[in-house]
Amino acid sequence: GAGVSQSPSNKVTEKGKDVELRCDPISGHTALYWYRQSLGQGLEFLIYFQGNSAPDKSGLPSDRFSAERTGGSVSTLTIQRTQQEDSAVYLCASSLPLAETDTQYFGPGTRLTVL
Amino acid sequence: AQSVAQPEDQVNVAEGNPLTVKCTYSVSGNPYLFWYVQYPNRGLQFLLKYITGDNLVKGSYGFEAEFNKSQTSFHLKKPSALVSDSALYFCAVRDIGAGSYQLTFGKGTKLSVIP
Numbered sequence A: 001g002a003g004v005s006q007s008p009s010n011k012v013t014e015k016g017k018d019v020e021l022r023c024d025p026i027s028g029h030t031a032l033y034w035y036r037q038s039l040g041q042g043l044e045f046l047i048y049f050q051g052n053s054a055p056d057k058s059g060l061p062s063d064r065f066s067a068e069r070t071g072g073s074v075s076t077l078t079i080q081r082t083q084q085e086d087s088a089v090y091l092c093a094s095s096l097p098l099a100e101t102d103t104q105y106f107g108p109g110t111r112l113t114v115l
Numbered sequence B: 001a002q003s004v005a006q007p008e009d010q011v012n013v014a015e016g017n018p019l020t021v022k023c024t025y026s027v028s029g030n031p032y033l034f035w036y037v038q039y040p041n042r043g044l045q046f047l048l049k050y051i052t053g054d055n056l057v058k059g060s061y062g063f064e065a066e067f068n069k070s071q072t073s074f075h076l077k078k079p080s081a082l083v084s085d086s087a088l089y090f091c092a093v094r095d096i097g098a099g100s101y102q103l104t105f106g107k108g109t110k111l112s113v114i115p
Helices: none
Strands: A005-007 A010-013 A019-024 A031-038 A042-050 A065-069 A075-079 A088-095 A110-114 B003-005 B010-014 B019-021 B024-026 B031-038 B044-050 B056-058 B064-068 B073-078 B087-095 B109-114
Touching (some): A005 A088, A031 A075, A042 A075, A075 A088, B003 B087, B024 B073, B031 B073, B044 B064, B073 B087
Parallel strands (some): A010 A110, B010 B109
Antiparallel strands (some): A005 A019, A019 A075, A031 A042, A065 A075, A088 A110, B003 B024, B031 B087, B056 B064, B064 B073, B087 B109
16 A cells, blocks of 8 residues: 655755745554754654654654644654754654554655755 | 764775674663664665564575674674675664664764775
């Protein structure tokens, strides 16, 4: 079946602008995660959604970052007033809503460049 | 807190030789351990995981990993390397007792298989 999809694949923006990144999880996966991959920082957890529960936002680096998930499926990560240090690849993952052992499957990512 | 260390930034191996990519972890409880591979400009692809049971876990593309609790290690291995195995490999851990679903990743190890 279809995997996790993300759009756009690449985004170039100017400092100070807002950006929205989209993630479509695998059908039937109610758990959804956002991670950020940047040079020198590796992969960092940002936020986690599980069904209708309140999201775990503990990884969001500042209040300029926010995410929502509509209808328990598609998720949008929004970065307001972008800064150059926000440049990174943003990865989305999804997993089944069962035990903690379920594997996270990743999308291809969105490469964000802030000029 | 949970953490992962991949002590080698790069591993070079000749095609046909066995390969090992090292990973050690630290958790407060029992770990769930994962290996992912990333090809250039692609997302992370799941290789294998250890949850419980046999310490030797077999995964995709002929890879396997051995869980060693006393050494807190989960090294990735393959008996005979292929040029197509050249990629970036990430080890990840989830602490079962931490109450969080996020994965903590190592910095990644670049594997180069030389023809």
